[in-house]
Amino acid sequence: MRILVTGAYGFIGAHTVAALTAAGHEVVCAVRGARLDTRFPGLAAVACDMARDVRSEDWLPRLAGVEAVVNCAGILRERGADTFAAVHEQAPLALFRACAQAGVRRAIQLSALGHAEDGAFIASKHRGDSALMALELDWLVLRPSLVYGARGSYGGSSLLRALAGLPGLLPLPGRGGQRLQPIAAEDVGAAVVAALARPAVARDVLELVGPDVLSLRDYLLAWRRWLGFGRARTLAVPAPLVRLACALGEHLGRGPLGNTMARMLERGNLGAADAVDRLHERLGLAPRSLQRALAEAPSQVQDRWHARLYFGLPLLRVSMALLWLGSGVVGWLTPPADVLAAAADGLLPAPGLLALARATASADLLLGALCLLRWRPRLVLALMLAMLLGYTVAIGTAWPVHWLDPFGGLLKNLPLIAALALLLATEEHR
Incomplete structure (x- = not known):
């Protein structure tokens, strides 16, 4: 199957592209400037700009021969023309409308787990989901929880790894009791592959979560053990200081610290009680626990370097x-x-x-x-x-x-x- 993937070079997008390629699909990467990423030799790339391609006419030429689209594009904060409205709502809607015009029935949207009141990021993602749901397509919305990768990290997952790797100290926002259901990036890619293999699974919203509910403290300690670092003294960071750090990160516009991370560090990130069962029922997918995922990919010296060099x-x-x-x-x-x-x-x-x-x-x-x-x-x-x-x-x-x-x-x-x-x-x- 020939599949157009937007945001193909991002953290989730790259794992999705890798999973689709491994499953034998022909992937076309829709990325800014049509730049070729050497991580994916031989794959085709077409130019797109999610900040400006907000008309279906912008997308129609890119859908020639395409049988399905997977939208992985997303931003954690607004910057210049890259606004939540454009990247999460207008451009995806233009793409999906172009799919309807071109006869591309299958559209998979990588969204985000959370509630609209969690902030502009989640709210815009969910508005984009709603716009897709109103179209006559075989759509499927996938909403991942905290996504991690044992074979690499980016953004918030890198920040949490770095916190886990601090010498002798483990800072915990609040007391680290926030609850998470993290899922491996490889399992997110597997979910997309499974969804394409099951065209009858359509017009549904599935939460992509791992099987275990972990506290933020346990999540960080698991990464610390995986990195091979010794015991550390935990330090509870008061919520006002966490909010201040996130507000500063949002103001500076660099790195993962910002309003989106602040909401997760305050509220946690959990799926519905039946989310894992629904994944198995609808997609035949059984996401791995964090412990198993880390055991399958032992850390290397480069992982320890990255964690310690992050700050x-x-x-x-x-x-x-x-x-x-x-x-x-x-x-x-x-x-x-x-x-x-x-x-x-x-x-x-x-x-x-x-x-x-x-x-x-x-x-x-x-x-x-x-x-x-x-x-x-x-x-x-x-x-x-x-x-x-x-x-x-x-x-x-x-x-x-x-x-x-x-x-x-x-x-x-x-x-x-x-x-x-x-x-x-x-x-x-x-």
Whole structure:
């Protein structure tokens, strides 16, 4: 079966694509810019933009030869043109209307478990579900609970892994009593495959949940054991502090901390009492327990690195940004006489040396600010690395005596170069 998958490169989307491919289906990935993801060699990709493709005419050409569509597109927070209304409601509805016009009967919607009062994310997802339900299609809405992956993580699942991996300490929002029914990402993909194999299972809403109800504390402890870390002292984090951290994350617009995560950390995330039985009855699916899923995929050293670096890398980035800002400030505040004293050897004329010092100070200020704001981070980090390499080579060659500075002024550039290379190498988050 030829299947169009939107949001194909996201965390849930990628597992769905992998499951469909393993089941022998022909997958067409509908992604922004039609970029080819090297994780899926040989798969076709078509361009789409869930923020702008809000007319059925936008989708009709992409449905040529398609027999079913699976919508995995979603955002945790709004940013620019990527609004909940566009990505969760208008664009999916345009796609599903195009399906009706093109004769593509089967439409599967990956939604989210929760209640509309949990926030704008859930409310918009459910409005998108309702719009699909009003169409004459063989639709099926799947609403996953907290989705995790033992073979990789993204967003909120990465954050929870990182909390579980903190050295000697396990912070618990509230007291960690929130109840969850987590489901493995592989089982979400299996549910989509099973749904396509059972066309009679249509016009229904199924909650994708795991078989066990766990407290957040037990969930984090399970991941800590899986990572191979020792016992930790638990620390109850008061609810107001949790809300403050989530509000700050929402304001900054980066990472999984935000209003959506705040609701889950306060209310938990449970399905209906018969959700697991309905999955087995309707799809023949028996999701694995967290314990079994983790036992089937033992952790590797890379998992431990990722958990421990999750909070460390942002701190390293901020410290680098502050270093560049400080360097720029010092460069501008240094009196001209002190700058020109370095021109005594005659390598550069005094006016040229002063202009160069002020220009590099301005560049330091600009790059430090952009790094702090995370504007095009790969480009900014690359420019910072290039500047540092340029400083080191130029000063080390023109004034080699600086290598012998008792405070190691030039030698300190070497670990800074390594730190920037590390930030640049780990900038990719998906």
